[in-house]
Amino acid sequence: xxxxxIQKAVRRLLEEYSQAYQNKDVExxxxxxxxxxDLVVIGTGDDEWVNGINELKSGFERDMDxxxxxxxxxxxxxxxxxxxxxxxxxxxxxxxxxxxxxxYLPGRLTAVVLEKNGKWLFANLHYSxxxxxxxxxxxxxxx
Numbered sequence: 001x002x003x004x005x006i007q008k009a010v011r012r013l014l015e016e017y018s019q020a021y022q023n024k025d026v027e028x029x030x031x032x033x034x035x036x037x038d039l040v041v042i043g044t045g046d047d048e049w050v051n052g053i054n055e056l057k058s059g060f061e062r063d064m065d066x067x068x069x070x071x072x073x074x075x076x077x078x079x080x081x082x083x084x085x086x087x088x089x090x091x092x093x094x095x096x097x098x099x100x101x102x103x104y105l106p107g108r109l110t111a112v113v114l115e116k117n118g119k120w121l122f123a124n125l126h127y128s129x130x131x132x133x134x135x136x137x138x139x140x141x142x143x
């Protein structure tokens with residue numbers, strides 16, 4: 001069972017991430033990640049596999065530059081932990097307005113977070129979208 005204090009801290013991290021995204025606050029988002037070359041963040045685009053805080057900054061700047069509004073919501077959050085490491089999975093839905101068009105991305109999130117100096121930070125994050133090539137109930141996509 002996850003310690004209640006850790007559970008609350010990791011949920012707070014997700015809330016801060018969501019709020020910083022909504023505010024299009026790149027520096028605020030970056031403060032939620034470890035500043036390490038070991039940092040890996042994987043997004044939905046072929047080119048969205050970033051290592052380290054500098055590549056991450058470029059990726060978030062691109063997100064913010066290309067969207068008028070962004071809203072991130074989490075649901076079905078599952079958190080486990082051991083010592084100063086926690087891992088989570090969640091549905092992460094993104095709503096954005098891009099060039100006047102509303103976009104809805106019903107995604108999935110997995111992440112590893114570390115406690116450093118009393119603060120929980122993302123060390124690894126992976127956001128993906130279900131494949132539209134794979135029919136429900138099928139183990140393999142039709143290609």
